[in-house]
Amino acid sequence: xxxxxxxxxxxxxxxxxxxxxxxxxxxxxxxxxxxxxxxxxxxxxxxxxxxxxxxxxxxxxxxxxxxxxxxxxxxxxxxxxxxxxxxxxxxxxxxxxxxxxxxxxxxxxxxxxxxxxxxxxxxxxxxxxxxxxxxxxxxxxxxxxxx
Amino acid sequence: xxxxxxxxxxxxxxxxxxxxxxxxxxxxxxxxxxxxxxxxxxxxxxxxxxxxxxxxxxxxxxxxxxxxxxxxxxxxxxxxx
Numbered sequence: 001x002x003x004x005x006x007x008x009x010x011x012x013x014x015x016x017x018x019x020x021x022x023x024x025x026x027x028x029x030x031x032x033x034x035x036x037x038x039x040x041x042x043x044x045x046x047x048x049x050x051x052x053x054x055x056x057x058x059x060x061x062x063x064x065x066x067x068x069x070x071x072x073x074x075x076x077x078x079x080x081x082x083x084x085x086x087x088x089x090x091x092x093x094x095x096x097x098x099x100x101x102x103x104x105x106x107x108x109x110x111x112x113x114x115x116x117x118x119x120x121x122x123x124x125x126x127x128x129x130x131x132x133x134x135x136x137x138x139x140x141x142x143x144x145x146x147x
Numbered sequence: 148x149x150x151x152x153x154x155x156x157x158x159x160x161x162x163x164x165x166x167x168x169x170x171x172x173x174x175x176x177x178x179x180x181x182x183x184x185x186x187x188x189x190x191x192x193x194x195x196x197x198x199x200x201x202x203x204x205x206x207x208x209x210x211x212x213x214x215x216x217x218x219x220x221x222x223x224x225x226x227x228x
Contacts, residue, residue, distance in 0.1 A: 034228055052201070054204055116225075117227070118225065119225060120225055121227035122223065122225065123227075124154070
C-alpha cells in the first residue's frame with residue numbers, strides 16, 4: 001500500500017506501469033485519474049487545493065486499509081496533490097490490484113467515493129477576478145451510503 | 148490546545164492556527180467560547196451544519212469531549228478527489 005500527498009505533478013503512465021509491474025498473481029489492475037476540468041465557460045484559471053497535513057495522510061491510509069479489509073486486494077496506491085494546478089493537470093489517482101476485476105473495480109470506486117468527502121482536502125476555483133471555494137455536493141455524501 | 152482552521156473558515160477567522168487555553172469540556176463548548184470572543188468567530192460558526200470538526204486529526208461531532216485533546220480543527224465539508 002502506498003499513499004502519497006504532494007504538491008508536485010505526477011506521471012500517471014509511469015505510476016500505473018510501476019504499480020502494475022511484476023504482479024504475477026494479480027489478474028486485474030484498475031486505475032483512475034482525476035484531472036482539473038475547465039469550467040463550461042472555459043474561464044477556469046487555476047484550481048487550488050488546501051489540505052490538513054498529517055490528518056490527510058492518516059485519513060487516506062485509513063480509507064485504503066478499509067478497502068483492503070473489504071475486498072481481496074493485492075495492493076493499493078493513492079496519490080493526491082495539493083497546491084495550485086491548471087486545467088488538464090492530474091489532481092489525483094488511485095490504483096488497485098486484485099486477483100479478479102470485480103474486487104479491483106469496486107475497491108477503486110470505494111476509494112474514490114470516500115476520499116471525495118472523508119479526506120481533508122478543499123478545492124478553490126480561480127477565475128478572472130474571483131476565487132470561490134467549491135461546495136461539497138449532496139450526491140457525494142449520498143454516494144457513501146451504497147457501501 | 149492548538150485550534151486549526153481550513154478553507155473559508157480560515158479566511159473568515161483570519162488565521163490558520165492559534166493556541167487557546169480553555170476549560171471547554173466539549174467541542175460545542177469551545178465553539179461557544181470562541182463565538183463570545185469576537186464577531187469573526189461568531190460569523191464563521193454561525194451555521195454548524197456547514198462545518199465539520201476533527202479532534203486530534205479524527206473526524207468527530209460537535210458533542211465530542213475535549214479531555215486530553217491536543218488539536219481541534221474546524222473546516223467545511225471536504226472536497227477531495
